[in-house]
Amino acid sequence: MRLDVVGKNILRVDALSKVTGKALYPEDIYMENMLYGKTLRSKVPHAYIRVDTSKAERIDGVIKIFTHKDVPKNEYGVVLKDHEVFCSQKVRRIGDPIAFVVAKDLKTCHLALENIRVEYEEIEGVFDPIEAMKDDAPKVHGDSNIIYHFKIRKGDIKEGFKNSHVIVENTYKTHMVDHAFLQPESGVSFIDEEGRITVIVATQYPHYDREEIASALNMPEESVRVINANVGGAFGGREDISLQIHLALATKELNRPVKTVYSREESFIAHAKRHPMIMKYKTGADRDGKLLALEAEIIGDSGAYASWAMNVLRKSGVHASGPYEIPNVKVDSIAVYTNNPFTGAMRGFGATQVPIAYEQQMDILAEKLGLDPISIRLKNMFRKGSVTATGQVLTESVPLQECLERVVERMDFPRREEAY
Amino acid sequence: MVKIDLLVNGKKHSLEVEEDMRLIDLLREKLGLTGVKEGCSEGECGACTVIMDGEVVNSCLVMAFQAHESNIITIEGLDGEGSLHPLQQAFIDAGAVQCGYCTPGMILSAKALLDKNPNPTEEEIREGISGNLCRCTGYNKIVEAINRAKGV
Ligand code: FES
């Protein structure tokens, strides 16, 4: 087989335009007759709202202020349609979109935002996912805050723990993380030469965006076009809708190009974060360090919207036992709504958080058994033919042992036996 | 309105600007130099870096009127007739460009560094780009690119 790309250094096709400053990100596009749009966002995490735009509408240069009343189908979301394009009755997080001002320039947009009256009737919120799982917790959506519960049951953990020589039990917590891609969200919408509502945006999912815009605007997908410009970093943070529907709606109604650029602050409050997780782990091993049982409960804070919660928590669950073969496993991973910023995709998609727990457990087990951290891993790690916690038989290459051995060699990792 | 005269990428401009206009807005909105990027608007990220009278500045923190009688270089002013600046070529060759949003500012910081110190050590290179954030590359390839360009 002739390989043209694999193993070779290939120059990026877009590198030239980027080193010369010619690469266009959506905010670099200026169109004739273009208007500017700005989003009004919730200042409180949980409240019923009443919105009065009349004063702002009278400001010279304000073209229109969009609210939920203007959206044909006021919902979207990558898996569950639990977001509203504009909140109609209640806000569920700080940063929830309430209205979209379109004006002749940015200064007028800002002035209009200050003149929209939002009456917040605050309601009790819930910010701790463990509290949120309780029956009497305030509800973010519907009548339960539990979005998803993934289970793995393999073998018999009771038996496994009974036969264990050591058992280590700990709870680990990770925090929320923002992608902080360098280019804040931006987009320009216009009507193209074939009459299609067109949105130029920096996105990870142009095809999904099109579906969501068409659905919210109640239009056939063929009448909507999404053009992906250069994307200034994303890392998962551009998987959910941000300004796409707002822009498309404005252009459809006003028949003019509209541009929106988020500030860094707005970017932070607008898009998803990495799920903070609370991971309760109980791991048992025999005298030689062979793993016998794992019981894990992983609770992921999804914030006010589900986004990819099911997919992320499923991935955490599947990866909960790490790259180790364990005969008896019980895993529960649960995604929960709270009134925190919503969480979604971010590099690793749920696989990033769990190693904090399972690797720490390995180190503690090793210490209790008087083993070094390398040998305990070598004793338990996946090899060709291993069966994972979900029952998958690994039949293809599993070069983990080779990898670890090379790392140990290059790091000159002191074996415990030698170090002490 | 204030009247200002300035040199941008070797070209003279006389303009009327609003008192509250920032240099970045002047460059992007009035002169169409959209290679100047805005990542934070508060001097943290360096995406808006331009060279002003030989020094790197964050154009989001400089007011347009402060640029009166100054000499500004943006990324658009770096490549000559059909040829790239050695730094631009090195960024391409070393794989130092990913999303590209930090790239114009990075290259300008590197240029300002090499103009003053043609043979910087790795540490001096890292110091020279310490005001520019990159979220994609992990910096190593950027440092490598500047290292490659320094001899050229
Ligand atoms: S935009 Fe000027 S430093 Fe970030």
Ligand code: FES
């Ligand atoms: S290449 Fe994306 S921020 Fe540097």
